[in-house]
Amino acid sequence: MYSVIRIITIIGLFSISNTLYAQKTNKNSLEIGVLGAGDESLYYGGYSKLIVPLSNKTNHFTISFNLAAYFDFKGESEPDAYLVDDIDMRLIPTVNFGYSLNFKKVQLNFELPVGLSYAYTKGNLVNERIGFEEDYSNKEFFFNYGFSFSPKYKINNSNKIGFTTFLPFIKDKAQSGYQIGIGWTKTFGN
Template sequence: MYLSIKGAVVILFLFIGSAVWAQEANTNSIEIGVLAAGDEALYYGAYGKYTIPLSQNKNHFTLGFSMVVYFDFKGESEPDAYLKNDVDMRLIPTANFGYSLNFNRIQVNVEVPVGLSFARTKGTLVNERIGFERDFSNNETFFNYGLSFSPKYKISSTNSLGLYGFLPLVSDKAQSGYQIGIGWTKIFGHK
């Protein structure tokens, strides 16, 4: 009798231990946010990111996929001509390789986003000196990479609020610049 009770207790501890071990400390997350960007002009936009932790360690490597879109509505100018009624858009899909540092309610992510930048400008080109106006449209595609930094504060076990910053390490003809934003992160699959 004593041996069967002892055996049942050992099996119970093994079962509980394996259940605790099977729980994931780090789970996939989706982040959405708004941002402002600026180099030649101030852009307004939004971003979304899906992040996958690559281990269950407290501090761990991550792999993510993101999409950033931002616009400006300010006419650009050259010495002899300028654009009016224009829309300038950037669409930036990336794969993000990073590292996540976790301190109680604070999480700091450092990433290297690598992807493409699609730039589209459409408006009316005006040159008052020689007196002409014509429709203008330009599309450019560039390789894009840089450094991303995002500190977050954990509001609850599944929600975080934080900042987002991106510094491009490549210059392109469309002058895609840095980005600064604020975002909300929702963690999925948390137990």
């Protein structure tokens, strides 16, 4: 049911955006920013994205290449054991298929990111009840896709600041989860 609501929301946003009058075509741009992420706990990290329009004409379709990395330094726990001195990292490279609308001072970006999620956890596993402690390490790879929405405010012709969000359509066992961030975009000519 939750996936159906997400898909209906995406279709609704695209249909509303098509009825609006967008003023300009897109140009190549590079975006960098900081983000918070996660479902089980809060992760901190950063991202970078290279955005390329698919045409110099008036269509607003884009393709972008994104890399997000975020970390959690809080020990995780199970009923009988917990991790100490751990690092929990997510590395998510994606290709984003997008639609971008440009207005006087606002740019709205709708994207479908498709890529991988690499989860790495390392620390010391401790169980005080039985007096157990050992080194722990785990690596996981997952297929990752979802929906991204990024409104941006134009400071001038080549600089924008804005938010970026990512909502995954699937839930992996490493709980890679949603992402919310603030980014700066530098636009350069075609």
